Amino acid sequence: MYLQIQLQPAHRDYHRILWRFSPDEPLREYRLNTVTVGISSSPFLAIRTLRELANLESQTYPEASRLLLNDTYVDDKNSIDILLENISSLSKIQRIISYCLRIPYNFRNRSTRRVEAISSVEILQLVLVKHVQHIEFSDILIKLRRNQLLPKPFRKLALFVDNQDLIRVGGRLRNSELGFDEKLPLLLPRSHRLTELLIEHAYLCIFVCCNTKAIYIELASDLSSEAFIACFRRLISRRGRCDHLYSDCEYLNTLQQRAKWTSIPDNIKLNTLVLIKNELKPSLQWGVGRIVELHPGKDGHIRVVSPKQKKPAGLLAPHRVVDRPFQMVSCDLIGPLPRSMRGFKYILVIVETFRGTFNPLETKY
DSSP states (O other), rough: OOOGSBBBGGGGGEEEEESSSSSSOOOOEEEEEETTTTTTTTHHHHHHHHHHHHHHHHTOOHHHHHHHHHHHOSSSOHHHHHHHHHHOHHHHHHHHHHHHHHHHHHHHOSSSSSOOOHHHHIIIIIIIIHHHHHHHHHHHHHHHHHHHHOHHHHHTTTTEEEETTTTEEGGGGGSSSSOOOHHHOOOOOOOHHHHHHHSSSOOEEEETTTTEEEEEEEEEEESSHHHHHHHHHHHHHHHOOOSSSOOSTTTTHHHHHHHHOOOOOOOOOOTTHHHHOOSSOOGGEEEEEEEEEEOTTSSSSEEEEEOOOSOOOSSBBBGGGSOOSSSSOOOOOSSOOOOTTTOOOOOOOOOOOOOOOGGGGGGOO
16 A cells, blocks of 8 residues: 555655665665565555545545545555464454455456355465565575575475465475375475464374274364373273374474585586596495486486496495596606605605596596
8 A cells, every 4th residue: 555655856856775686786875766565654544544534535535535534454564474473363364355356356367256265275375475575585595596505404304386376395295196285395394373373273193993884083182292192092992902003194294304405515517527426435445437327316317327437336326436636737758766765655646637648537546
């Protein structure tokens, strides 16, 4: 609403900001022409404007004028935050947002008016979760878009931004046969009102007998292991011990986090000269090879490489080879060391090119 209220030209010089659309651009000075969200005077200006409009149009729209003068409250807060703070029912919040979104859509599209309510999943994901993520994880969102290294607590989650601009958790369940929202769940802050509304409801632990198809339901306080064990103990205390117990997804959250690949690796290049690690030999006896083929994963990072050497090594993970072990130098081959210097110890530098025809990879020292 604030952006619909024009400022007087004489007052616009007091609403100047510095802005740039990318870090590569220089800072530019802008002058705002409308009431701005976040300024302490904005709620007063909005209320004053509404009252003036109500007085001017009281003869034409008496009922609307009465409502604006008596039943209007304006605060410098986002409407979604106000709903989350003041309403304890998530379903009621979803119904209100659905109604509010349907009204402007029907005004803009009178020929294709929308009568049915917007689905609760759409409102939860595209409105509520997106709003919370863009506020609570704004720095994470910027780093993901720029493909930068995330803070340490988030690296194991393999976060990514989907095509709806929502932050989701990746990880090892990406290749499973679970549903999209189950294997790639949305990221929510630990202590936020929306998170509390989602987990405030009681959880049901359902046991089904595969022999008689009988169903036993226990009430669980949360999704912790302790709560499940308590439910299971109540089950066996009433119905006795079971021969076999099968669970569908009690431990899936433990499979979601990454145990490795928590940092952005430097992808190895084709034709790179590498040492091939061998735990059975000292490093000075490792084989030398050249990378002839790369095998990237779905995220674009190299997961497997194919080195070429005298003894075939097959496919190897990048951590099994040592990239850039050699220092490129330019020198002349002048012959063996003088007899007086042969008793000293030297560091042998293997080089790939010489000014002569010397090839150290085929030379026996």
